[in-house]
Amino acid sequence: MEATVAKTGTEGKTWGGGNRPLNASYGKLMMWFFIVSDALTFSGFIAAYGFSRFKFIDAWPIADEVFTHVPFLHGVPAPMYYVAFMTLVLIFSSVTMVLAVDAGHRMQKKKVIWYMFFTIIGGAVFVGSQAWEWATFIKGDYGAVETKGGKILQFLDTDGERASVTDFAIAIPTERGTHEEKNGIWYVQEPETQTTVSYQEVLKGFEANPNLLIRSQELVPNMEKLREKAENNPKVAAEITRLEREYINLDKPGEKAIYSREVGLAKLKADGKLVVQGANLKHNEYGHPLFANFFFFITGFHGFHVFSGVVINIIIFFNVIIGTYEKRKSYEMVEKVGLYWHFVDLVWVFVFTFFYLV
Amino acid sequence: MGHEHKLEIFRGLWKFKSNVTKIWGVFFFLCFVTAIEVYLGIVKPEFLIQERFLAMKYLNWIFIILTLVKAYYITWDFMHMRDELMGLRRSVVWTAVFLICYLILILLIEGDYIYEVYKSNYVKFNF
Structure with a gap:
């Protein structure tokens, strides 16, 4: 363990260095310093996510409606299975890492090489899965209409199942001419990604199909408790009147409220602005755009950690192969990298809980 | 070690x-x-x-x-x-746990307060 430390000639004296009050080497302690500060960074992000979620608790997307896809199983709703798989991959790569550390303690070079190799593969599988998850989230599935106030209106059929805007929208033939340079000074590019159907087409389809309903972003309150409160509070009584006028599923507290057909149609007509398909940093068909922002930022930051972890693991992997630590007579470097790798796993455990479960 | x-x-x-x-x-x-x-x-x-x-x-x-x-x-x-050693364990775990609990407590209470303001006061946002 002292192979990388230069001798100063003052060993053994009180201030001569070499004391280890915490019984851990300098490098390992520094790794712990880094991990604590990085943990605080991540908890800052996750706490900010919680803040925004509590602020817009109604409009927050339902996680197991968002992540329902598994590769190669197109159209089969399977909430959470894929992300559970990703979690297991990461935990498993953590296990091979700690096995590599253990083999390092016993100076078994061959074993360290193999365990490091499996760890790297696990990390790569995880990053790939995350890329796929992002792509699916960006693509979206049912589509929705965004109102002028930034609310999301989602469509349901008579069974309460989600209806896709591309299925019921009625095409309105329009010509999309290109705005060319010769036609104006302000030659601008297309502002945003085009959706496959327009708001007008969705509205027309909704009017033509009487079986469709609209789901709002409001959560159904506990009506019994509200009625108790309403007895001596006219404001609450007015709120109850509004809820009963607008929504048809007030018997299901905690669920997203569904507009009656008439109210829904009126809302769509008066407030609708544009069609949203999938999610990006500005629009999100599943609910509040902040959900997408935090999802991209936090899983992206975590994915970047996994990526750098894989790169560092590859460097150490080759160091093991060429026998660097055999010469040093200590595999402590593997242990330090292992600490980082486990930390990445640890963060994912929390990301998994707060993005997919809670 | x-x-x-x-x-x-x-x-x-x-x-x-x-x-x-x-x-x-x-x-x-x-x-x-x-x-x-x-x-x-x-x-x-x-x-x-x-x-x-x-x-x-x-x-x-x-x-x-x-x-x-x-x-x-x-x-x-x-x-x-x-x-x-206990010293290392505590300096890592207690520091992180204390700061994180404090941060979460403050932010969640504040977030819920803003939600109530949006919901029950005169801020019109449901359009």
């Missing part, structure tokens, strides 16, 4: 013969906990969703507690916190 490992988990309830078997034991325990989480997340039992404790559903409390359990075993057995 020496390479001695403490070879028992659950306060001695589950003892292992070697460090390698302990690692696999912890791995199966973590898989088991994850499986429970995923199962509850898919099924969402009615009685765990209805009732609340400290403004949070029982189900979400279960998820958070299971997450902390997993975090404990990852830190203690994979990161070898169990084998470190």
Whole structure:
């Protein structure tokens, strides 16, 4: 363990260095310093996510409606299975890492090489899965209409199942001419990604199909408790009147409220602005755009950690192969990298809980 | 540091013969906990969703507690916190736990307050 430390000639004296009050080497302690500060960074992000979620608790997307896809199983709703798989991959790569550390303690070079190799593969599988998850989230599935106030209106059929805007929208033939340079000074590019159907087409389809309903972003309150409160509070009584006028599923507290057909149609007509398909940093068909922002930022930051972890693991992997630590007579470097790798796993455990479960 | 490992988990309830078997034991325990989480997340039992404790559903409390359990075993057995000195253990864990609890408490209370302002005051946002 002292192979990388230069001798100063003052060993053994009180201030001569070499004391280890915490019984851990300098490098390992520094790794712990880094991990604590990085943990605080991540908890800052996750706490900010919680803040925004509590602020817009109604409009927050339902996680197991968002992540329902598994590769190669197109159209089969399977909430959470894929992300559970990703979690297991990461935990498993953590296990091979700690096995590599253990083999390092016993100076078994061959074993360290193999365990490091499996760890790297696990990390790569995880990053790939995350890329796929992002792509699916960006693509979206049912589509929705965004109102002028930034609310999301989602469509349901008579069974309460989600209806896709591309299925019921009625095409309105329009010509999309290109705005060319010769036609104006302000030659601008297309502002945003085009959706496959327009708001007008969705509205027309909704009017033509009487079986469709609209789901709002409001959560159904506990009506019994509200009625108790309403007895001596006219404001609450007015709120109850509004809820009963607008929504048809007030018997299901905690669920997203569904507009009656008439109210829904009126809302769509008066407030609708544009069609949203999938999610990006500005629009999100599943609910509040902040959900997408935090999802991209936090899983992206975590994915970047996994990526750098894989790169560092590859460097150490080759160091093991060429026998660097055999010469040093200590595999402590593997242990330090292992600490980082486990930390990445640890963060994912929390990301998994707060993005997919809670 | 020496390479001695403490070879028992659950306060001695589950003892292992070697460090390698302990690692696999912890791995199966973590898989088991994850499986429970995923199962509850898919099924969402009615009685765990209805009732609340400290403004949070029982189900979400279960998820958070299971997450902390997993975090404990990852830190203690994979990161070898169990084998470190008490001083190192406490300076890492207590610092992080204190600061994180404080941050979460403040931000969540503030977020909920803003939600109430939006909902019940004269800020028109539902259009």
